[in-house]
Amino acid sequence: MQAVMIERPGGPEVLRIVEQPRPRPKAGEVLIRVAAAGVNRPDVQQRRGLYPPPPNASEILGLDVAGIIDDVGEGVDGQYVGNPVCALVNGGGYAEFCAVPAVQCMPIPNGLSFIEGASLPEVFFTAWNNLIWLARLEHGETLLIHGGTSGVGMAGIQIARHLRGATVFATAGTEEKRAVCEAIGAQAAVDYRGAWDEGIRALTGGEGVDVILDGQAGANTQRQLDLLKYDGRLVFIASHQGSTAEVNIRTLVRRRLTITGSTLRPRPPAYKGRLARELVDHVWPLFEDGRITTRIHKVVPFTEVQEAHHILDENQQIGKVVLAVDPALAATVPSSGKRF
Incomplete structure (x- = not known):
């Protein structure tokens, strides 16, 4: 798969798209075929060398994604394959495939696209x-x-x-x-x-x-x-x-x-899973009836990831910058997904 890696600490120019092995989902995990990935301030800090990933986390940038479950690890019901989801990930979001604990996955609120779904989890x-x-x-x-x-x-x-x-x-x-x-x-x-x-x-x-x-x-x-x-x-x-x-x-x-x-990234999946359930219970219905919205500042093609980081470096954004990893899929609105 293609993924974004940091060549060395520095500015956006140190980001490179390289070939990486496709991850395999471990027990309790799912593998997501990524349609879109959110770009967040911690990504910028990690690129600068100021926010190292915690132990056992992927060194690939990216903390939230939206896409389709492609495979499941041991202990996860195979019925979820093909399910559209958005998820908070522990790194690895700037890639064509990303493994994540299943409990950190959520259905995309009804009516929102994969791009909008990718803008939600981390924030x-x-x-x-x-x-x-x-x-x-x-x-x-x-x-x-x-x-x-x-x-x-x-x-x-x-x-x-x-x-x-x-x-x-x-x-x-x-x-x-x-x-x-x-x-x-x-x-x-x-x-x-x-x-x-x-x-x-x-x-x-x-x-x-x-x-x-x-x-x-x-x-x-x-x-x-x-x-x-x-x-x-x-x-x-x-x-x-x-x-x-x-x-x-x-x-x-x-x-x-x-x-x-607080720093959320090192927290265990069980902690993040409780957060995910509360968001789906209390916040997702407000997206679906229009009381809460997400604002997309700009959608940037995956191949132009350096431009996405330039926007955050210059503090230009109002709302979220999102990478379209699979542009054809990213802009579509998925049907309702199953809840974990």
């Missing part, structure tokens, strides 16, 4: 894991999402708005991006440059917010803690602006604040 798994499980976002709380037009940001805004009735604020760098945040459910969005914290404080009447979801960290950490209400939660999904920060522990203790974070 919705991440948003649900961090907002619902770790941050314990409650009904009616107030949430700030940094990077509101990232894939995770857009997923988080919609989950919080439609499933928790939260008041959501976001940050974004352009007027167009801020307008998109508001169109999908944010009450307001502010420019992340400058006094964004004062902007959010003004919008909340000086009260601040209950939960903040952030991927930057670094020097902004204390500003975020100062913006939280009593019992507030700050959740990190990355640390692009710095891996360390100086914080006021006395304030943290006095105001009962929580700082937490």
